[in-house]
Amino acid sequence: MMKYSEPAPAKLNLALHVRGKLPDGRHSLETIFAFCIDGDRLEAEKADELNLSISGPFAEGLSTTDNLVLDAAKALKQAAGVDAGASLYLTKKLPVASGIGGGSADAAAALRLLTGLWGIDPRHAVDVAPAIGSDVPACLLSLSAKGTEAGDKLELVQDPSISGTPALLVNPLVPLSTGAVFAAWDGIDRGPLGDWRRGRNDLEAAALTLAPDIGHVLDWLGTQPGAGFIRMSGSGATCFALFDSEAERDAAAATCPSNWWHLATFLR
Template identity: 45%
Template sequence: MIEIFAPAKINLALHVRAKRDDGYHELDTIFAFANIGDKISGQLSSKLSMEVHGPFGPELMQITSTEDNLIMRAARKLREKYNISLGADIILEKALPIGAGIGGGSADAAAAIKLLVKIWNIDAKDTDLLDVGASLGADIPICLKGQACRATGIGDIFHDVDISGLHEIHILLVNPLIHLATQHVFANWDGKDAGALIYGSAYENAQRGCNNLTPAAIKLCPIINDILNSLNNRDNILTRMSGSGATCFGLYHDFESCDAARIMMEQKFPNMWIRAGKII
């Protein structure tokens, strides 16, 4: 059995710049990952199958059939592209909330691609795998890359950026357990270009940037505003929403401040999904 971690994707800054003719939006974003995520494991088999477990497993099975799961879609694409007749038994441990702006499905698809490349012993070029990922979702290429960076295009053109200091940062994720559909949030964007992220390092871009999908997400899910206000205090480096929401995050220099914020948020919002971890 091989196991691959599928970490939550965090947009430390997300600048939506323009709507393209194909309906997608040009972005400028700083991606990072947290040590909080799903787990995908699997082994070689004659058929392709998947099981879903974990706290968000039942919800995922209710809204998405196994065949439509991004993991199975990625597996079928790989089999077609590399002419593979083997199968695999895949197990997803779903720990990330669904439709949460932290790329859960994208992280799973990327982890499944990595897993199956190993199980099926595929001699694949990284660029070809990125193409397979991109054909399934805008966030999958960055989840395949799995490293903090700046991205433009629809989030698929990567730029080197100084990421020093990021790995020491503690992060608190807070999700109200309200599913926000990415396309609805984009449809409510105010159309104002937030500009390019040209402030230097990833850390500086995070501090000086913003997430200009936040007003659109708050319109659809007003409690995001309460979460952001509660997270925002003098002990943290930054408070922001990730992606199209509704997950918000606080960044902290040390474990103690992050843990104190976790306890405070758990008392205030006992029914929300709240996790403390680190940027990886």
């Protein structure tokens, strides 16, 4: 039986400004999304029912019944009105609850994958994505974009300096709850987002109070030759550096502390 395959690229927030609250209670965000060439991977083949299996270095503890991949599949199935199933196989390479959109990227991969497997209109995937999670629309696109409202209203970013940039992602292997980090945000609107290079991550201070190891990662990245841009992604705890060259990135990766997770990659 033919098996379909789809990447679930890691997401980075090059800048993340929290501007307050929306009428529906969600946080109002301005962010620049960028995506890596590496991440998780989802495969699927036709089946009578929907089912999910998970393998990989970060599979332990993940539910195969309560999972955003299945949420996405069920939402797409209902929206498209199809009577079909799929056996889904997730290879989990990214740390869980790490600020790089792992679950959202997996859900978005499911939407893309099942659109092809079931032969349905891609507009159904676009329609259901926001209800699955605020990062899912951006992950569905998987291209550099500016996100506003809750991060789910998107506008493509035409910045040739992003694509192909060597990047090093580092996580101290401390899981962080997105809800807890937002709850710890000080509520101060520090202004709109312009050029992402001069932006900030407004959740960094809150994340540092919950996971001080993030500070050690940021400090370490700051000592690496060629690391020209350093930031925490999303609600943490993953931090990243954009490098001037692939060689400098690889040199930094080779000296990354062994008790931290790291990924040497490029931006899409």
